[in-house]
Amino acid sequence: MSKWLLVNCLTFLLLFCLIFGVALGAELNFVTCGSVIKLLNIKHNVRLHxxxxxxxSGSGQQSVTGVSAAEDSNSYWSVRGTNDAFCYRGTSVKCGQTIRLTHVNTGRNLHSHYFASPLSSNQEVSAFGDEGEGDHLDEWTVQCGGSVWRREEAVRFLHKATEALLSVTGEQYGRPIHGQTEVHAMSSPSQHSLWKAMEGIFMKPSESPVGGRDYSHPHTEF
Incomplete structure (x- = not known):
């Protein structure tokens, strides 16, 4: 399936759910592999974008920011596994599990490295790769308090390679992305690094994970 068709299929499905009040897995209280979600930084009330x-400056890669608008389609991310750890559709994401977050509209993965972020000079966070495939710097470990990532719970995302946390501290960009907030990574946990799953499509658990689709690699099934 081409990138263009993938994006349009996902957009259509999301619009269908919003118009008709449908939410796949709406009764679930945990986040599952294969879900397409928005993530809210609860300290600054901005969604990962x-x-x-x-x-x-820095890496010159695709920028990652925070936006206050809830309806922006550029804030959807797909929850996927890594090349070393499968993530079967509908299985709950466990606390301590390493995942990738793939930006739906561009097919690039949430990424970090030791470049300095443009505004705060913390660790830069970018979007990297092509068609959902990047490298080991796309891997994030979900930090939460129980056994699985619960939808109502504020969680942290630890960048596996650099051990820095996905964070927002409030610095805002000028043109061409005026008013959007810098997203970066920081070594110390704080209120700035807490995120909550918000709008999206939450995949129901498969009856048998063995027969489920592996979300280590990008797929779309409807």
């Missing part, structure tokens, strides 16, 4: 705008 990306778009086809590159940083003018």
């Amino acid at each position: 990306s778009h086809d705008v590159r940083y003018g």
Whole structure:
């Protein structure tokens, strides 16, 4: 399936759910593999966002920001496994599990490295890869308090390679992304690094994980 068709299929399904009040797995109280979700930073009330705008400094990769608008389609991320750990559709994401978050509209993965972020000079967070495939710097460990990532729970995302936490501290960009908030990574846990799953499509558990689809690699099934 082409990238263009994948994006349009996902957009259609999301619009269908919003118009007709349908939410796959709405009764679930945990986040599952294969789900397409928005993530809210609860300290700054902004959703994790990306778009086809590159940083003018640092890595020059696709920028990742925070936006206050709840309805922006560029804030959807797909929950996937890694190359080393399968993530079968509908299985709950466990606390301590390493995942990838793939930006739905551009097919690039949430990524970090030791470049300095543009505004705060913390660790840069970008979107990287092509068609959902990047490298080991796309891997994040879910930190939460119980056995699984619960939808109502504030969680943290620890970048596996650098041991820094996905964070927002409130710095805002000017043109061409005026008003959007810098997203970066920081070594110390704080209120700035707490995130909550919000709008999206939450996949129901499969009857048998053995027969489920592996979300280590990008797929779409309707």
